[in-house]
Amino acid sequence: MLTIGTLAKKTGTKVQTIRYYEQIGLMPEPGRTEGGQRRYGDAELDRLSFVRHARQLGFSLDAIRELLDLSDHPGKSCAEADAIARRQLKQVEQRLARLEALRTELKRMVHECSGGQTSDCRVLEVLRDHSECLTDHEEISA
């Protein structure tokens, strides 16, 4: 039986985060000691590892909820899990494209900085100059 602190260490999660996951229904309510402290078993360790791993891969909590649901019902079709992963991959590729464009622009800003006064600073100039925008009014959710 693990305390919440031990579980936290084993999974690289903060204690509060585990309690938060319980609150939003992502983790089950665990057993308690007589004094009211949470005690966890291996099932919870596995579940939390799954959640953290998915988070590291950039899945949203909602997506993880779906994945956990699929994983709890082994008879269901794999297609759904695959669809979720594909959606995720698409998002990642979009972010990559934007970040790459971004890196180019930032590099240019940095390399062209003359080192003088801000009145001549390329960094500020680039930000002021709207004509050099990649695309107008498009957001980067980096």
Add this chain to the structure above:
Amino acid sequence: MLTIGTLAKKTGTKVQTIRYYEQIGLMPEPGRTEGGQRRYGDAELDRLSFVRHARQLGFSLDAIRELLDLSDHPGKSCAEADAIARRQLKQVEQRLARLEALRTELKRMVHECSGGQTSDCRVLEVLRDHSECLTDHEEISA
């Protein structure tokens, strides 16, 4: 003189966002009509364009505040603006590295999906299997 709605359209910002920027002190309090509606001039249009451009480049509102401050004092050294841009570039490159690793892993998950039942699903398996982690307990803020 521009209404807030016109300013919003010209800069690709939502009306609420402009009011929010005013609230947090990123945009100045504009003049008002007798009836109390906001009216903007070219200075505000420029400032908001600067802000939105910087946001598109992934700068935080705090960083933008610094940049605006530098830009308001043209005598200051360019070095600070350069430092902010360099910090930003570094962050972008870190994110890129993580996202690339992520893409590789997601691609593997998707390609190995057998199409059968969830009990054999590689997607879920990969998420359960902690040994295939890139690095332990490291977060991706994608």
Add this chain to the structure above:
DNA sequence: TTTACATCCTCTAGCTACTGTAGGTTCAAG
């Protein structure tokens, strides 16, 4: 001039995914 209606106003609450704090209790070691 009146009426219609888009746009504006303030205020409040909600979103994601946590993180931090205050004030108090429990557990395990010595």
Add this chain to the structure above:
DNA sequence: CTTGAACCTACAGTAGCTAGAGGATGTAAA
């Protein structure tokens, strides 16, 4: 039996907006 780390609940705060309620204003046509 005492100490002190770790636990508990409850609430507030973070970034960067976004949405909605309920009402006022501005403008253009009838």
